[in-house]
Amino acid sequence: AQKITQTQPGMFVQEKEAVTLDCTYDTSDPSYGLFWYKQPSSGEMIFLIYQGSYDQQNATEGRYSLNFQKARKSANLVISASQLGDSAMYFCAMRAAGKSTFGDGTTLTVKP
């Protein structure tokens, strides 16, 4: 069975600071993809960053980076230099064996 665990229901960060959103996963499939999405209040799922199970380097996309620790089965999202517009719900997801599994999400609030 596949599982994604996000242990932080809510997080606060000061504007311009960095924040780490935690994600651990479980799968027996050797081939999988890990995704992070941002969902603002409008509801749209916005793709942020992707990490493949065979990728040797941690993924980076602008202010987003993914701290991939395969042995620990963790895929934490790091947002640098937080902005007010980063306030949203963030979902970690895994795609393996034709199925997607989503975490429960973390609500991030950026304080001015």
Added chain:
Amino acid sequence: GAVVSQHPSWVICKSGTSVKIECRSLDFQATTMFWYRQFPKQSLMLMATSNEGSKATYEQGVEKDKFLINHASLTLSTLTVTSAHPEDSSFYICSASVDAGGPRYNEQFFGPGTRLTVL
């Protein structure tokens, strides 16, 4: 590229009526389309998976006769909520994927969602 649209973006209907939501992949042909339901502050719950030209595969607990899914072409899937009731009020999101190729493993591309309110 990889744009998925949904229509309508929001709908209000009376109890007992049926509502159809369309999901289109605008610039690619989707091998598989997915329908999710999401309650406020909760995760996405997969309702069903559909492949073009074949019957949808519903998740356990999802009523097939209530949530009709038609995947008519490689670019269009529809979800019809039949005889809607207030408890069907929710945010419905579709996504589409191409099962082979691409830089990201079987990536799903999401539509903007449809907010359904049943009075």
